[in-house]
Amino acid sequence: MTEQRTPLVEMKNISISFGGIHAVDNASVDLYPGEVVALLGHNGAGKSTLIKILSGAYRRDSGEILINGEAAEINNPRDAKKYGIETIYQTLAVADNVDAAANLYLGRELRTPWGTLDDVAMEAKAREVMGRLNPNFQRFKEPVKALSGGQRQSVAIARAILFDARILIMDEPTAALGPQETAQVGELIKQLKREGIGIFLISHDIHDVFDLADRVSVMKNGQVVGHARTEDVTKDEVLGMIIMGKVPPKAIPGPGAMQMA
Amino acid sequence: MADTTHTAPFNRARSADENLVKRFFRATEIDTRLLGMVGAMLIIWIGFYFLTGGLFLTSRNLWNLSVQTASIAVMATGMVLVIVTRNIDLSVGSILGFVGMIMGVLQAELLPQLLGFNHPATWIITLLAGLLLGAAIGAFHGMIIAFLNVPSFIVTLGGLLVWRGATWFVTSGRTVAPMDATFRLMGGGTEGSIGATASWIVGILACIAIVASILHSRRQRKRFGFPRRPISAEYFLAAVGCALVLGAVAIANNYPWPANIARKYAEANGIAWPEGGLFIAHGIAIPVLIAVVIGIVMTFISTRLRFGRYVFAIGGNPEAAELAGIKTRWVTVRIFALMGMLCAVAAAISTARLNAATNAQGELDELYTIAAAVIGGTSLAGGTGTIAGAMLGALVMQSLQSGMVLLGIDSPLQRIVVGIVLVTAVWLDTVYRARAK
Numbered sequence: 001m002t003e004q005r006t007p008l009v010e011m012k013n014i015s016i017s018f019g020g021i022h023a024v025d026n027a028s029v030d031l032y033p034g035e036v037v038a039l040l041g042h043n044g045a046g047k048s049t050l051i052k053i054l055s056g057a058y059r060r061d062s063g064e065i066l067i068n069g070e071a072a073e074i075n076n077p078r079d080a081k082k083y084g085i086e087t088i089y090q091t092l093a094v095a096d097n098v099d100a101a102a103n104l105y106l107g108r109e110l111r112t113p114w115g116t117l118d119d120v121a122m123e124a125k126a127r128e129v130m131g132r133l134n135p136n137f138q139r140f141k142e143p144v145k146a147l148s149g150g151q152r153q154s155v156a157i158a159r160a161i162l163f164d165a166r167i168l169i170m171d172e173p174t175a176a177l178g179p180q181e182t183a184q185v186g187e188l189i190k191q192l193k194r195e196g197i198g199i200f201l202i203s204h205d206i207h208d209v210f211d212l213a214d215r216v217s218v219m220k221n222g223q224v225v226g227h228a229r230t231e232d233v234t235k236d237e238v239l240g241m242i243i244m245g246k247v248p249p250k251a252i253p254g255p256g257a258m259q260m261a
Numbered sequence: 262m263a264d265t266t267h268t269a270p271f272n273r274a275r276s277a278d279e280n281l282v283k284r285f286f287r288a289t290e291i292d293t294r295l296l297g298m299v300g301a302m303l304i305i306w307i308g309f310y311f312l313t314g315g316l317f318l319t320s321r322n323l324w325n326l327s328v329q330t331a332s333i334a335v336m337a338t339g340m341v342l343v344i345v346t347r348n349i350d351l352s353v354g355s356i357l358g359f360v361g362m363i364m365g366v367l368q369a370e371l372l373p374q375l376l377g378f379n380h381p382a383t384w385i386i387t388l389l390a391g392l393l394l395g396a397a398i399g400a401f402h403g404m405i406i407a408f409l410n411v412p413s414f415i416v417t418l419g420g421l422l423v424w425r426g427a428t429w430f431v432t433s434g435r436t437v438a439p440m441d442a443t444f445r446l447m448g449g450g451t452e453g454s455i456g457a458t459a460s461w462i463v464g465i466l467a468c469i470a471i472v473a474s475i476l477h478s479r480r481q482r483k484r485f486g487f488p489r490r491p492i493s494a495e496y497f498l499a500a501v502g503c504a505l506v507l508g509a510v511a512i513a514n515n516y517p518w519p520a521n522i523a524r525k526y527a528e529a530n531g532i533a534w535p536e537g538g539l540f541i542a543h544g545i546a547i548p549v550l551i552a553v554v555i556g557i558v559m560t561f562i563s564t565r566l567r568f569g570r571y572v573f574a575i576g577g578n579p580e581a582a583e584l585a586g587i588k589t590r591w592v593t594v595r596i597f598a599l600m601g602m603l604c605a606v607a608a609a610i611s612t613a614r615l616n617a618a619t620n621a622q623g624e625l626d627e628l629y630t631i632a633a634a635v636i637g638g639t640s641l642a643g644g645t646g647t648i649a650g651a652m653l654g655a656l657v658m659q660s661l662q663s664g665m666v667l668l669g670i671d672s673p674l675q676r677i678v679v680g681i682v683l684v685t686a687v688w689l690d691t692v693y694r695a696r697a698k
Contacts (some may be wrong), residue, residue: 057584078586093584097644098570106574107586109567124485145577233468250605 008033008169008198009085009167014053014063022051025222026063026255029143032166036189038201038213038230040242046222047202049104051169054200056080059109067167074190084166088156088173096145100137101126103144104159129158133188150181171202186212206238220245223256274499288494294638294693295650301686302657309664316667320515326544327513328449328614330652330659331548332357333605333626337554337633338559342569342596344634347643348406348413350597351632354603357623359424361608363619364391365437368444384444398424399601399682401592413597421627428619438617439609448613449546451522457514460544464510513549514542533572538621544611548610552652556605560648562599572596576644632679633658636686640694658682 007030016024024046031037035171052058054065056077065072067083074080080087094103101123102109110118110125123140130137133173134154142154153173160168170189174182189199201209210216210230218225218241225241228251239249245258286293309317316322321486336353362521366652378381380658403422406413439445446453460697475495482489517523526541527534563569571592575582583589607626612618639646661682665675 027618055584077584081586088582091576093581094580095574095577097575097584102570102574106570106582109570111567115568116561117567120481120485120487123487127487143577 005032007031007066008035008068009054010066010069011050011054011198012066014050014059014065016049016053016058024053027219027222027224028063028199028254029054029200029217029227031200031223033166033198034124034193034196035214035215036199036201038194038203038209038216039219040203040206040209040216040238041219041225042242043100043204045204046240047204047219048171049222051171051200051202054167055085055169057087065118066132073116077193081163084164085169086160086163086165086167087169087171088153088160089171094144094152094156094159097143099143100140100147100155100158103131103155104162106159108163112201126158129162129227130154133158134184135159141243145149150177151182153177153185155179157185161192166197167200168197168199170199172204172208173201174208174227175205176205182208206235210235210238216241217254218242224254225256225258226251226253228252271621277322280461284296285494288491289498290494291498292647294690295647295653297693298637298657299649302653302660305657305660305664307353309660309667313667314666320512322663323512324546326656326659326663327549328546329663331449331546331552331615331657331681332610333629334552334634334652334655335555335607335610336600336603336626336630337507337637337655338556338648339596339600340630340634340647341559341637341639341651342563342572343600344631344639345572345639345643345646346596346598347576347579348404348414348593349631349641350600351627351631352402352417352424352627353607354628355421355424355428355448356395356601356604357608357611357626358428359398359431360391360395360605360621361622362431362618363394363610364388364427364444364605365440365612366431367391368441369437369439369618372441376516379442381443383441384447387441387444387590388447388609391609392602393522395601395603395605395608396598397601399604400594400598401522402431402601403597406597425624428622429538434620436617436619440572440613440616440618444609445616446547447542447551448611448616449548450614451543451646452541453613454513454545455547455550456544457542458544459516460510460542463545464506465548467506468503471506472499478485489538504656512547513545516543517541518543533668542643548614550648551606555603556648556652563648563673568595569590573644628657629658632683634674635685 007152011030012028014024014027015022020046022094027050029037029039029050030032039047039051049058053060054074056074056079059075062252065074072083074083096105098106101119104120104126108240110122112118127140134151137151137154139147139151144155147155174185177185192199202215203209213230215229216233216238217227218238225245225249228248232250234246240246240248241251245256247253247257306318315565321400322324328550336357340350340353364387367381372380372383402413402416405411405416442518476496479489479495518526520538521539523539524534527539532539563572571587574585574587575589575592579589608623611622615622627678631656634646634651635641637647637650637652639651658679661679662675665678670678
């Protein structure tokens, strides 16, 4: 069983509040190598906030993060990257006015021995990675702004792959994509799993992620309702967790589970 | 047809149904907006040529135009980076005034006491001190903007008032003159030009650099097997580039020294005064050379260095840049420090040209600098802009003013025209951008 191994990520008892509102309250989630965990919940359930703590965009008020069993200090996105954590945001966070290669290497540009940007080498590598990911992609010279949502998403994913991410966070990865591109991302996630990368999928739509995920963790009002293996529960049961906080028998309840009277 | 045969396979299908003009632009990868600006400038030039009865397009006027443009062009290159990151710098004119005044006092009053009058090191010490001061002021502005989160509009609006006031306090409003003899060369004029032979050498070196850079980029793309420009397009670009450079040199070399200065020079050097007068060419003016070098350096910084890449990435999507691990605050500080340094260069050029440091030096320059950058295609929404465009923008603005002076138009009317042109240019640009989408 996977539970015997050291988890890749363990977030324990994380809390954060904004102006008195507990956006995340005593939440714990974990992730094992080669595993896809879907983090589900309504808009405003706290899932994006929780994961932004892992990616370094927010700083937690309390709780701890363990990476490979060791306590990790993540205070900004740079720290997160040091631990191999890469995030693909739902707002398609790419730099709009530079080209695909520049986006792939943003923040970690390849440079020539003279310290100048090695654009040609970056473009070569970008063509290689994008070729694997999205063979139809040819618009390497244009700013990312000119690309479609799916193409921009593939640039964002390619960026994560390029830097050997061990932990990938995908926030609504397919929300902006058409059906064909969604299928492409699904294929890609399976490939990444085989490479031993742990993936957090964040979504408010269970249909997007249920078939891709090994486990689901459901959040409601900032608290974790419960965790379950996707093979043990049905979509309807998970929906019950999302909407009412009702935990099915085979799931492990969390602090946010509906209190049975 | 030669164009299509050399294009990479995936371009071929697209090129087939495009007309010759479109194919030409795709092949040469010329920025059509920049070309539009060149076109607009040529219209202005030709218009003034006829209105002034040929006075405008003389080598003398074009030479003067280039010298007058230098100071604003230098600052406009920095303003591009400032505006690209969605900031603004309203204080450049005041920084120019303050740094210019400090440099004036340093070379005219302080250094002569220490080193003696006209010491050969005076100009370089003055210039370095000015650059350092400019960078410090800029960095100070940048830190308030980046770390205290005060909008750049407000910080530099404050700077506009503070540094103009500080300029007055340095000498209690007194004009400082004259400047050091070597320092003065940076302002152009008869002395501050490099002469015919040196100009040709500079021109030929520039042509070699153009050809070398085209060859280098072609070889690089070949090495990685990327699609390349058709060879005819490469020849065309090299030819046009070299023709422009050599043409500019020829014009600068066609403008002779004024007769009385040439006569003095002839007497001093024991040359017999010939019958038709002595033709000694000005050649390229030193401030123009400075501006061109700064344009090249700034283009290099903005396109070839990591710093420049970050500037544009931040401009396009500040949040994405921050999440990518870019230290956006420090980039902001460095941009403003660079801007301050360029103000110091502009201050050196304008004080040297005037041969004095005055209270009012650089007044309204911030507006001309911003206008130059914006006319040159820098978008106030952030993310886009080129150094070359901004310098061209400065040239367009100066052409308008110079032409109106030649026509004897009053200065209030000049301002009205410049204002209308600015708004019209940005409107046309908006239309172009909307169409291009």
